[in-house]
Amino acid sequence: xxxxxxxxxxxxxxxxxxxxxxxxxxxxxxxxxxxxxxxxxxxxxxxxxxxxxxxxxxxxxxxxxxxxxxxxxxxxxxxxxxxxxxxxxxxxxxxxxxxxxxxxxxxxxxxxxxxxxxxxxxxxxxxxxxxxxxxxxxxxxxxxxxxxxxxxxxxxxxxxxxxxxxxxxxxxxxxxxxxxxxxxxxxx
Amino acid sequence: xxxxxxxxxxxxxxxxxxxxxxxxxxxxxxxxxxxxxxxxxxxxxxxxxxxxxxxxxxxxxxxxxxxxxxxxxxxxxxxxxxxxxxxxxxxxxxxxxxxxxxxxxxxxxxxxxxxxxxxxxxxxxxxxxxxxxxxxxxxxxxxxxxxxxxxxxxxxxxxxxxxxxxxxxxxxxxxxxxxxxxxxxxxx
DNA sequence: GTCATCATGTAAACCGTTACATGATTGT
DNA sequence: ACAATCATGTAACGGTTTACATGATGAC
Numbered sequence: 001x002x003x004x005x006x007x008x009x010x011x012x013x014x015x016x017x018x019x020x021x022x023x024x025x026x027x028x029x030x031x032x033x034x035x036x037x038x039x040x041x042x043x044x045x046x047x048x049x050x051x052x053x054x055x056x057x058x059x060x061x062x063x064x065x066x067x068x069x070x071x072x073x074x075x076x077x078x079x080x081x082x083x084x085x086x087x088x089x090x091x092x093x094x095x096x097x098x099x100x101x102x103x104x105x106x107x108x109x110x111x112x113x114x115x116x117x118x119x120x121x122x123x124x125x126x127x128x129x130x131x132x133x134x135x136x137x138x139x140x141x142x143x144x145x146x147x148x149x150x151x152x153x154x155x156x157x158x159x160x161x162x163x164x165x166x167x168x169x170x171x172x173x174x175x176x177x178x179x180x181x182x183x184x185x186x187x188x
Numbered sequence: 189x190x191x192x193x194x195x196x197x198x199x200x201x202x203x204x205x206x207x208x209x210x211x212x213x214x215x216x217x218x219x220x221x222x223x224x225x226x227x228x229x230x231x232x233x234x235x236x237x238x239x240x241x242x243x244x245x246x247x248x249x250x251x252x253x254x255x256x257x258x259x260x261x262x263x264x265x266x267x268x269x270x271x272x273x274x275x276x277x278x279x280x281x282x283x284x285x286x287x288x289x290x291x292x293x294x295x296x297x298x299x300x301x302x303x304x305x306x307x308x309x310x311x312x313x314x315x316x317x318x319x320x321x322x323x324x325x326x327x328x329x330x331x332x333x334x335x336x337x338x339x340x341x342x343x344x345x346x347x348x349x350x351x352x353x354x355x356x357x358x359x360x361x362x363x364x365x366x367x368x369x370x371x372x373x374x375x376x
Numbered sequence: 377g378t379c380a381t382c383a384t385g386t387a388a389a390c391c392g393t394t395a396c397a398t399g400a401t402t403g404t
Numbered sequence: 405a406c407a408a409t410c411a412t413g414t415a416a417c418g419g420t421t422t423a424c425a426t427g428a429t430g431a432c
Contacts, residue, residue: 209410
């Protein structure tokens with residue numbers, strides 16, 4: 001019962017949508033879950049091997065050539081349900097941008113603005129990507145559709161919040177950089 | 189030049205506010221940076237030892253009893269500025285809640301709602317804490333004040349976004365759970 | 377035939393947490 | 405005296421990324 005990493009959830013979940021090779025699984029995770037999840041080969045292949053040993057996935061088309069497609073088994077589906085029901089374990093927060101801004105006095109307002117501008121650009125990129133993903137999901141008629149849209153919506157809310165915050169932060173930093181511009185009385 | 193972890197930023201930054209013991213530093217990071225950063229003893233003590241070897245911090249009051257207070261040195265301040273200027277390295281995303289919701293069909297709408305409700309409660313707690321922190325920071329007159337408020341503002345935006353999303357998500361999930369309630373035509 | 381991509385896997389390194397061992401200080 | 409908290413450190417463990425080695429397949 002030791003192995004209960006969230007990687008198993010991602011792997012079994014991915015295979016629950018459709019059978020795939022390890023390589024395709026990684027691509028799918030990057031492209032589809034990319035805005036809230038990531039896995040590397042170093043995680044995926046050993047996890048697949050474990051899951052196979054336990055009978056939760058099975059290897060099809062193991063032709064003489066390396067490539068083999070993995071499919072989830074009925075017991076694997078049960079295992080997935082079990083893992084999904086486990087409590088979400090919150091990762092300790094680590095936000096490099098906020099860490100820098102907190103000590104921003106040592107960095108100066110101008111450099112801070114550059115950092116925030118980068119964050120703003122990122123948020124705007126993200127919003128564009130979400131619009132595309134949303135359109136794509138809304139187009140199809142899967143049972144999963146509404147659940148998938150839930151995660152897109154989370155991304156959208158979060159990106160809009162980042163955008164709004166960045167605007168606020170930029171005007172605060174502009175004042176710190178040049179108080180004269182907003183307090184015309186003090187030209188000293 | 190190998191050691192350039194962000195832990196050094198947190199440690200040097202903390203000591204730039206005031207000299208502290210390793211223990212106090214950890215408490216300060218938990219209490220003050222807690223909503224966007226975390227460090228454990230296993231990181232802090234070795235990092236302090238490294239920084240001391242490099243002359244970026246020095247140990248005062250190394251009385252015969254174990255406890256010693258660390259202070260940042262002038263070269264440590266320069267080092268901090270250098271580290272702050274380095275590009276923010278984005279951590280790979282890992283959101284356990286969204287991972288579960290994406291595969292929510294296997295979990296069922298009711299269990300998903302429980303998850304989202306927990307997230308909503310968390311966001312509301314966070315907003316309360318931010319209000320307190322904000323009041324406290326606004327009360328003082330430090331040079332750092334405006335930078336510190338920037339990070340609080342980021343937390344507030346993010347928590348409000350989480351709150352709004354959770355509300356949306358809960359009504360979506362309610363429909364999935366019992367379509368009759370919102371589509372009275374189909375009682376089948 | 378050769379280049380890009382698909383595909384599998386492993387080893388080393390890194391980062392970080394947890395748990396433990398240990399002991400001083402302070403309040404009751 | 406004893407309990408709680410302050411304080412320092414380390415060892416073990418676990419999870420994750422990166423880089424590497426290797427080779428098949430398909431397009432041009």
